[in-house]
Amino acid sequence: MADQQMTVMTGNEAAATAAKLARVQVIAAYPITPQTSVVETLAAWVESGELPAEFVTVESEHSALSVCIAASTVGARVFTATSANGLAYMNEQVWWAAGARLPIVMGLANRAMAAPWNVLNDQQDSMSVRDAGWVQLYCRDNQEILDTFLQAFRIAERINVPVMVCYDGFLLSHTVMPVSVPDAAMADAFLPPRPAPLTVVDPDDPRNIGAVTLADPRADAEGTSCHGYMEIRALHHQALLSALDVIPQVDEEFAAVFGRAWGGLTWEYLLDDADVVLVAAGSLGTQLTVAAEALRAEGMKAGVLGIRSYRPFPVEALRAKLVGRKGALVFDKALSYGYEGPICSDLRAAMCGVNDAPLVFGAVCGLGGRDVSPEQLADAARRAVADVHAGASERPTDWINLHLEG
Template sequence: MSDDVSVMTGNEAAATAARLARVQVIAAYPITPQSPVVEQLAAWVESGELSAEFVAVESEHSAMTVCIGASTVGARTFTATSSNGLAYMTEQVWWAPGARLPIVMCVVNRAMAAPWNVLNDQQDSMSVRDAGWVQLFCRDNQEILDTTVQAYRIAERLHVPVMVCYDGFLLSHTMMPVAVPSPEQVDAFLPPFTQPFTVVDPADPRNVGPVVLADPRADETGAVRGGYMEIRALHHRALLDALTVIPETDAEYAAAVGRSWGGLLWEHLLDDAEVVLIAAGSLGTQLTLTVEALREQGVKAGVLGIRAYRPFPVEALREKLAGRRLALVFDKALSYGYEGPICSDLRGSMLGVEGAPAVFGAACGLGGRDVTPDDLAEAARRAIADLEAGARTRETDWINLHLEG
């Protein structure tokens, strides 16, 4: 069966994926650049093309809460947000994974205020990386559609929520050809959501999410049940299991739909690369042009794209990077007072690895600042020069920054 190819924005691709996943409850609050996702879903619910409950809540905090409530009673749920909206729902961004609910949320990456800025960087989703969600980054609109469908399979297998991150405006509002799988293909890939046990049933009442003590404690039968740390350790284990489940899901999706995205990482011209440029999201697509240009200048450069940021694919990165000279990480976010989050995570994962490359970081594209393949190539040449000058570590290189004057 051949896909139906349409030209659509990233937001429309996300909405289409939610429709194909047959989401049952959608809750959302408007924020640029996410709003078109839920506007589209609201229209489909209104027209009857999508059979779902659409709850037009009064805030992002409530959007995630509605997903939490609906998911708890066994409905497949969806929401989307950006930037301050994600920050506003942060309390519930922690609640959802702690409660082990398989919610899928698209985060249309946008800069954090203050000052106000509606354009793209990745500070919003990076700021909640520790909350216990799977975080997947997309490089184009096709990947947004396919990843959002895959996200439900991953979430429901592991009982952890999945955040599908894609760049605001660069993808959310940019039209691209997108192949839309048939409902039959998606149904074959994604079975209906069923909770493993019914948590809300008056005939078998349970207290969901009560106070849990630090230490294990006996239940009414005398059997000892885990305390807070055991519950968190199981949650952590589920995230680590995602390192296997994400590629498996991608392979299953490839078998059902005919497209694969590489699972945890993706690469371009990496085989013999000595200099590896690393990024998450659409910046990776730009880096493919950069390395092609660098190769024309005789630099053996390649791209390693981060698809899964949480869980962080430590082993896969070690395998791909051992023996290279330089790993240059481009972050569209910063841990203020330190460096880019992907950069520091990557450096940590390289410690003690034989033949590990030098890891340098660059900050770029904050608040929608343009980053061209030429800017990126220039940054790569600077990094190579620093390395050749003997540097093994270096301060973050701010690309295209104009502080003077």
């Protein structure tokens, strides 16, 4: 397409490019590996005038998201990005942004949480805020990063819920690959300016934003009954559930303009006749496609089901894809310590009590940047299938490429 230009770029450059194409008005971010070049790139564009936005330099991630909250409250389209401990440092405001129903888009270059200190990839950081009320989308390559950020603004502004676009640190953030970059007119056709903001600050119409809201509904100064905390939270939950419809819709609208679609809530590879389904979120899914091919070459009917939307969790979509299969092996790059991988737990719960549901097993891999090869992923599937043939209906989480001995 003449209005899209192929460029070889990193995932971080794809993220920054998407923010520019989205015509973000306010950026506030604090550099942290591996997100740093997103901030550097955007700062350079703001400095040169290529991106007419306000870049607010801050002393911490907590302030970065605070600035975004303020700017979004008064109607600006805002962007920030972080990783791991930066996300942890802004944690209070992560919850505030969601509860205040602000359509902020945040990039998360997934990185391991300290301690021990580590700057490399896993998905423990985003998993730690999965319950905060943001939409969480996971990307499998750099093209999907650029495209998902553009979709994220549209999703966020349609339902007034912030969206976290998660992509694997280093594996995507620092890896170059060809990315089709649309021109500004094409991006504008898909993503018009932010609709009328949720809240406008007007001196002639003073109002209290973020007021204390107690347990029960109560009347305001004019006598109008206002929601209590629980009603506001129920509406927030409903908005997130509505994203189960909005995310696929936006993906279709995106495809109509750009000629690319990403599957909406989930994506699949060689799934049609698959007995054994390999499940993951993010770039691990890309590697699983290679593993599935290797397993097919040996006669195992393997396929891949990728999770694009982790919150909201696409229960119905996953059931529809998995009922009737023999087994699903979930690969998590995170752990709920003392239990198991978070995606594995969620998938087990989604399948519980469903007729003809597959056995669901879990594997943990790639923590703190441990290299994961397609061969290791295929081996994990072979082990799981062998255990089932040996009569196992339960098994402990399989830790891939772990070397505790000596």
